[in-house]
Amino acid sequence: MPQNLFKHQLDNGMILIAEPMPNLKSASICLNVPAGTMHEPQGLQGLASICCDMIQRGAGEYDSHDIINQLDCLGVERDDGVSTYHVSFHASMIAEVLPDVLDIYSKIVREPHLPDDELEHSKAGALQELRGLEDELAQRCFRDLKRIRYPGPLGRSPLGDFAGIEAIDRQHLVDYHSKFYIPQGTILSVAGAIDWPELVELVEGLFGRWGKGVEQVLPKPDVISAYKHIDYPSQQTQIALAYDGVPYGHADYYRARALVGILSDGLSSRLFTKVREENSLVYAVSASPHSLYGCGSNLCYAGTQTQKAQKCLDLVWQTILSLRDGIAQEELDCWKARMRTSLVMEQESSLGRASQMASDWFYLGRIVPLEETQIEIQNLTTESLQQYSVEHPPQNFTVVTLGEVQLELPDGISASKIE
Amino acid sequence: MEFRQAKLSNGLEVVAEIHPAALTASYGIFVNTGARDEQHGVAGVSHFLEHMVFKGTKTRSAAQVNLEFDRIGASANAYTSEERTVYHATVLPEFQKPVMDLLCDLMSPVLDAEEFRKEKDVVLEEIAMYDDQPPYGGFEKAMEMYFGSHPLSARVLGTYDSVSGMTVEQMREYHQLRYATGNMIVCATGNVDFDRLVEQVQQASEHWPVGTRIRENFEVAIHPTAAVMQHPAACQNYWIRISPGPSRRDNDRYAMRLLATILGDETGSRIFWELIDTGLAEGAALYCQEFDDVGLVQASLCAGPEEFEAVQEVLVNVIHSGVTVPPSQEELEQAFHKIHASIVLASERSSNRLFTVGSAWLSRRAWETADEIIARYRAVTLNDIQRVADQYLKQPAISLLVCGEK
Known part of the structure; x- marks a missing residue:
């Protein structure tokens, strides 16, 4: 299906990208503002999330109740999130209300009140979430894995830490907002039942006078190889493991992505077959690629009862290693078939397309047509995948386990133990 | 958009909401059985059976089932609740025939004893995973308190003991009893070829157990606690x-x-x-x-x-x-x-x-x-x-x- 993809850059540097999807009734936006956790001042971990919450507690002519009531009455399904680089606002709606919704979001990012009398509520909510994470065992492992693997600002959790949240005051919010809620680096991605010329005019009107700030440089991550065990009285041991991959946009991305897919995508994937189907060691096992700017990792997860945990880790490792011994044509064909379905399903979802385009722009500086992705995938061969897996053996491991017993890392995984 | 329905000679109903312009099609077999239909001593059998349905039929091994879903790029899964067991897959419309061939074949699993033993460990891992995660376990306990002796007090996953003690014969008996044509429907949505779907399901379901199964309903007596x-x-x-x-x-x-x-x-x-x-x-x-x-x-x-x-x-x-x-x-x-x-x-x-x-x-x-x-x-x-x-x-x-x- 031919795609119409559009891009417009405002004079202040903000990027607007869009794909009209005339067969849908909905429209979705993904608004990425470059105010992610990497910018938090030392000692104020949690500031990016508190700021994201506080800007929605009153902006422009709206107070806190108005914003939520208006968005609810417009029928907007929405979410916000903080990542390493961005604060992101996702919203899906019936397309007719898009102008009203964009108006509200422009006020939220440009003209927040940051009401002092609501800061303690916002901080109390953040502390609740931080404590709640202690009960989410798999998420807790991956929070720690990221912190260890990417030391410094790039490894921060959006939930912050207790001391950081306690220390935040209103002036911190004012400074953070003025420095990082800026048009340069902001990407507004829109997909669905939209008219491009009308959208450009609308966005120019809402964001055109947004004053410039100082664009931030994205640092290249350092990667630390280490093993941490968390003693915890659970039935299952949680295993989180990371090793070097390639980031989205890298020349080898699809070769590396296919290998992770052969490991983990689908019912016949190697991890599912070996670890669950043949050996009954787990209910959940998976691998997925993770991208930072200029640095990629492959993340693996398995959860298994304590007495089986060592065997499980050993088998996960052997299964990862097995990629270098060859890729069957059938495995690659299955992965290609799954990707073809998922690309078609993406065309049924305005939110899926808006999010993917925003990611394309951040990592590549352009929107990738679905046909180009499809061709990249179709051109992969088993030989090229095997060559890649031999030339790039898994290395630089970071491992976090949580459970009653610390595990021995298998031969081939070298990582110093840390407390 | 069009809705079509057919009742086959064996009592099985096929329904579809058809969007000829849709890019994908979704298919499901909805079985009217779940935790509330389990007899005493087999708590969790509906959910365990949902796992076992993927573990091989007369014509396909477990590995073949998985491989064939992946060959057509299907997004396939299943779930069990107190009242339903649902097997479903979304595919590109060109794969209607192979995906329905698979889904229909799954309804006649061999329930092999060795596969049963292996999959039991996977289900026990699933139970352990939820037990570690508060407040899971709490919801089940609260339902037991609310429903008392009513069948809806049953835990969908069962318990460690009930699943550990279950036998493959008990599961076979449950499957034979509950997976009958009058107790299930085939449903499809999206870009569906309905006539061919009916024709295919008619052939595939010829040997399925027929008849309806009555679900016993009771009054709920609540004791606030x-x-x-x-x-x-x-x-x-x-x-x-x-x-x-x-x-x-x-x-x-x-x-x-x-x-x-x-x-x-x-x-x-x-x-x-x-x-x-x-x-x-x-x-x-x-x-x-x-x-x-x-x-x-x-x-x-x-x-x-x-x-x-x-x-x-x-x-x-x-x-x-x-x-x-x-x-x-x-x-x-x-x-x-x-x-x-x-x-x-x-x-x-x-x-x-x-x-x-x-x-x-x-x-x-x-x-x-x-x-x-x-x-x-x-x-x-x-x-x-x-x-x-x-x-x-x-x-x-x-x-x-x-x-x-x-």
């Missing part, structure tokens, strides 16, 4: 409250869902403003859970152990405010717009519509378009809201607190 369950490592406290609500077949369900949205939706509701916006709780919600013949109004709360009782009291007061401070027209409008948008947005994907269309047909032999469902919500008045508030929010409740030692 409050209990505490220790989860030693839990950092947060979790509280679950259950009281009666309308069933899936009760027309008051639209009004009750709107009332639950007004009081307890995750944003913009009374509970949101009192507990989430203020940071008193990490999570708090009020929602409906519906079964074919009974319904529940459930409230859940997650917050730090300090001052938890005071936070609980706020939540209870908000629930009662549905009666004492009648919802306004503005609140009703806001709730309607949220539900309206969520229906419209979800209906854009055939994979979402599959569950709505299949569940409605299995439960009520009814098909409603998204617009017709929206119209039912639109027709709800403030009087209806007040009536269901009076009827349901004053009812006795059971409650369970899950807390740690810290």
